[in-house]
Structure formats: C-alpha cells, structure tokens
Amino acid sequence: MARPQGGRRRRWRLAVRRRVFTLVAVGVLVWLLLRTGGNPAVPGPAESTLMLGFTLLAAALFGEIVELFRLPRITGYLLAGLVFGPFAVGFLSAGTLDALDIFNDLAYAFIGLAAGAELKLATLRGRWKSIVLLIACTTLVVMVGVGCSFFLAASVFGFLDKLGSLQVLAVAGIVGVIAAARSPSSAIAIINETRAEGAFSETILGVSVAMDVVVIMLFSLAVALGDLAFSPEQGMNLSFVLGLTAEIGGSIVLGVVFGALIGLYLRHQGPQVPLVVAGLCFLVYRLSAISGHYLEHRHGLQVDLEPLLICAAAGFVIQNLTPHGSRLEESMDRVSLPVYVIFFALAGARLDLGALATSWGVAITIASCRVLMIVAGTRLATALAGDPMLYRRNCWLGFITQAGLSLALISQLASISGDWGARLATVLVAVVAINQLIGPAAFKIALERVGETRRPPGSGKGGR
Numbered sequence: 001m002a003r004p005q006g007g008r009r010r011r012w013r014l015a016v017r018r019r020v021f022t023l024v025a026v027g028v029l030v031w032l033l034l035r036t037g038g039n040p041a042v043p044g045p046a047e048s049t050l051m052l053g054f055t056l057l058a059a060a061l062f063g064e065i066v067e068l069f070r071l072p073r074i075t076g077y078l079l080a081g082l083v084f085g086p087f088a089v090g091f092l093s094a095g096t097l098d099a100l101d102i103f104n105d106l107a108y109a110f111i112g113l114a115a116g117a118e119l120k121l122a123t124l125r126g127r128w129k130s131i132v133l134l135i136a137c138t139t140l141v142v143m144v145g146v147g148c149s150f151f152l153a154a155s156v157f158g159f160l161d162k163l164g165s166l167q168v169l170a171v172a173g174i175v176g177v178i179a180a181a182r183s184p185s186s187a188i189a190i191i192n193e194t195r196a197e198g199a200f201s202e203t204i205l206g207v208s209v210a211m212d213v214v215v216i217m218l219f220s221l222a223v224a225l226g227d228l229a230f231s232p233e234q235g236m237n238l239s240f241v242l243g244l245t246a247e248i249g250g251s252i253v254l255g256v257v258f259g260a261l262i263g264l265y266l267r268h269q270g271p272q273v274p275l276v277v278a279g280l281c282f283l284v285y286r287l288s289a290i291s292g293h294y295l296e297h298r299h300g301l302q303v304d305l306e307p308l309l310i311c312a313a314a315g316f317v318i319q320n321l322t323p324h325g326s327r328l329e330e331s332m333d334r335v336s337l338p339v340y341v342i343f344f345a346l347a348g349a350r351l352d353l354g355a356l357a358t359s360w361g362v363a364i365t366i367a368s369c370r371v372l373m374i375v376a377g378t379r380l381a382t383a384l385a386g387d388p389m390l391y392r393r394n395c396w397l398g399f400i401t402q403a404g405l406s407l408a409l410i411s412q413l414a415s416i417s418g419d420w421g422a423r424l425a426t427v428l429v430a431v432v433a434i435n436q437l438i439g440p441a442a443f444k445i446a447l448e449r450v451g452e453t454r455r456p457p458g459s460g461k462g463g464r
Contacts, residue, residue, distance in 0.1 A: 016068055023061045030054045051096045058084060059345035072444040074189045074344045081348025092349045107343035109281035111185040112308035114332055115209050116315025123202045133381040134207045139180045141377030147176025149369045160420055170229035174222045179370045181215045183403035184208040189340050190443045198452035200391055204398035209312050213248055219409055251306045255313025266324035273331035284310055351433040363430035374399050390450055397446035401439025402432045
C-alpha cells in the first residue's frame with residue numbers, strides 16, 4: 001500500500017512544481033517586457049492587452065495550484081490578483097486596473113445573470129421558509145451583534161473620539177448593515193466550479209442574491225438616520241431613502257424587460273448566444289451608469305440603477321417564466337471560466353494590503369465578531385425552519401464572503417463623511433479582504449460536507 005501512496009504524492013508534487021515553474025517563467029517574461037517597454041503606471045493599449053493576457057494565465061495557474069490543495073479555484077484567482085496587484089509585485093498597476101475596468105463591468109453583470117438563472121422556483125418552492133428565516137435572523141443578528149460590539153469598542157478607535165454617543169451609535173448601525181452584506185458572485189462561482197446542485201446550495205444562493213436588495217434598503221435607512229444624528233436641524237433625508245427605493249424598483253422592472261428580450265432571442269434560435277448574452281450584460285452595465293449620470297446632471301436626481309440586480313432579475317425571469325432556462329445556462333457555461341478568472345483576479349488586485357497591514361488587529365476582531373454572529377443567526381434560522389442537523393452545522397460557512405456590494409457601500413460611507421469616514425473605510429476594507437479570502441474555501445467545505453458537489457475534490461477539471 002505504501003507504493004501507490006508514494007506514487008500519488010510524487011505526482012502531486014510534480015504537478016505543483018510544473019505549474020509553479022510555468023507561473024514563474026511567465027512572470028519573469030512579463031517583467032522583462034515591462035522593463036523594456038514604457039511606464040506601466042500609465043498603460044497604453046499594448047500594455048493593457050499584455051496584462052490582461054498575463055492576468056488570465058497567472059490566475060488560471062494559481063487556480064490549478066490551490067485546487068491541488070483542495071481549495072476552490074477562485075481563491076487562486078484572488079491570490080493571483082493580490083500577488084501581482086499594485087499593493088504587492090505591481091505588475092497590475094492602478095492605471096492598468098482602471099484600463100481593465102471594462103472587463104470587470106462585463107463580468108459583474110454576467111455573474112448577476114448567472115445567479116438569477118440558478119434560482120429555480122421548482123427547487124426553491126419548498127425552501128421559502130428557510131430562505132426567509134435565514135434572511136431575517138442572520139441579518140438581524142449580524143447587524144445587532146456587530147453594531148453593538150462596534151459601539152462598545154468605539155473608544156478603541158481614536159478617530160471616533162470627537163463624535164457624540166448618538167453619532168457613534170449611528171455609525172455602528174451603518175457598520176452593522178455593511179457586515180450583513182453577502183457575495184452572490186462568489187457563491188455562484190463556487191457552485192459552478194463544484195457543479196453543486198441541491199437544496200442547500202440553492203438556499204445559500206437565494207439568500208445571497210436577496211440580501212443584496214435587503215442590504216441596499218437597510219443601508220439607505222441607516223444613512224438617513226445617520227444624517228439625522230449628525231445634522232438634527234435638517235430633519236430626516238427622505239429623498240435619499242426614496243431615491244434608493246426607486247433604484248431597486250427600477251432595477252427589477254428593467255431586469256424583467258431585459259429577461260424578456262433575451263428570452264425572445266432564445267425563442268427564435270438566435271446564433272452565437274454566449275457572445276450576445278455577454279454583450280447584452282455589458283450593455284446593461286454601461287446603460288446603468290449612463291442613465292445615472294444623465295438623471296443627476298440634467299434633473300438633479302441621484303438614481304443609480306443596480307446592474308447586478310437587473311441581470312439577476314433577468315436570469316430569474318428566463319429560468320422560471322420561459323422554457324429557455326437550460327439553454328441560457330448552457331450558453332453561459334461556455335464562456336464562464338474566463339469571466340470568473342478575470343473578475344476575481346481583478347477583485348484580488350484591488351484588495352488593499354496597506355489597509356490590512358495598518359488595521360489588521362481591528363479588522364480581525366470585527367471579522368471574527370461577524371463570523372460568530374453569522375453562526376448564531378444561521379443556527380437560529382435553521383432550527384426554526386426545522387432543517388436537517390447537517391444543514392444547521394454548515395449553513396454559516398456559505399455566508400462569510402463579502403465583495404462588490406460591501407466595497408461599494410464602504411466607498412459611499414467614506415464619501416459622505418469626514419476624516420473619520422475615510423479611516424473607518426480603511427478598517428472595513430481590511431475586513432472585506434479577510435472575508436473574501438477565507439469565504440470561498442469555507443463555502444466549498446460546506447458543499448462537500450452536505451454532499452452536493454458533483455465532482456470529487458482535486459479532480460483538476462474545469463467548471464461546468
């Protein structure tokens with residue numbers, strides 16, 4: 001028996017060495033090209049194209065390497081971006097990341113469409129009680145638990161010393177809302193990678209997508225109450241709350257229209273469905289930004305439509321209200337791998353190591369408190385729903401990851417506050433970085449424990 005085990009170990013080490021050698025060789029080649037070229041901090045089309053190709057290759061290799069250690073591939077994509085991003089090696093400079101934003105926008109909308117397409121009413125119909133209880137209990141417990149802990153520990157943060165107790169309480173409420181945010185993009189990527197299928201994965205994804213809507217509404221209310229705490233003479237800013245409510249409603253309506261258009265294209269057997277869908281996703285993202293800019297400058301209305309919600313609603317409509325859901329999934333599967341690679345690699349490149357280095361103590365404390373609250377909230381919800389004990393023990397592992405929405409809320413917090421907001425944002429970005437790095441692996445472990453993965457760990461095969 002020793003020989004086969006020794007042979008597997010040698011093959012495993014050889015596989016790791018080959019991929020590491022390839023990664024190092026490509027990295028050295030790109031470094032030499034950058035040294036002999038122009039200034040990578042101000043990239044031209046050639047540099048951006050080169051770095052896009054390098055990012056795809058490096059992230060794919062990182063994904064294969066971490067998969068040999070039984071970690072999800074998107075962890076490798078994130079690590080690749082982190083290592084080669086502006087806060088580490090610097091291959092992907094801040095200027096290069098800005099130039100590659102177009103691919104990030106496309107991926108974000110694409111993932112939203114994929115998330116909506118995964119929400120099948122036939123599967124979720126018997127899980128509504130669990131989903132509603134998970135949303136309610138976990139959100140409430142995390143908001144209250146993290147918010148109260150932050151309020152009680154506020155004296156530790158020197159930059160909050162000048163705030164009154166009511167103002168610190170308002171800030172704690174906003175921090176609690178941000179802590180409740182999830183990452184449907186990471187959930188859908190792990191589900192696709194592991195080919196997971198079943199009630200557990202559908203429930204986690206359903207909660208994650210729905211939580212985007214809930215958190216946006218709660219954040220609008222928390223900020224409005226915060227304005228009242230900081231400027232009581234102005235009264236409650238109802239226009240802000242109504243604006244965000246309009247964003248959510250408008251996004252859902254546009255998503256239904258978008259889904260109907262794609263369904264019509266699928267019905268008439270249109271060619272090149274993957275490319276058409278990818279192009280439409282990008283179009284949705286750009287039109288959302290253009291419409292928000294137009295309404296603000298022409299009519300003074302600050303209404304920013306949410307592309308992720310638009311595309312999620314569209315995918316849900318196609319999957320459940322048309323007979324073309326399976327064709328949409330098959331078409332998206334053909335182009336999903338490069339989309340996930342570039343999205344999570346760029347997300348990793350934007351994780352600020354400087355923020356983590358300067359705030360790691362406080363960030364780890366907040367992240368740990370958040371995980372404890374998630375455990376408590378999911379245990380309460382699954383117990384009330386009567387879920388199997390296996391689900392109760394592992395449900396919390398699916399809700400750790402944070403990503404795009406959390407970072408967007410943090411940036412908005414920094415923009416509407418004073419110096420203390422920028423310093424608090426640094427801490428919260430570090431928290432998101434921690435959750436983003438450990439969350440995907442935790443969710444994969446949960447899927448393996450409940451037995452919903454459809455390919456063995458470490459098989460080395462691609463996603464769907």
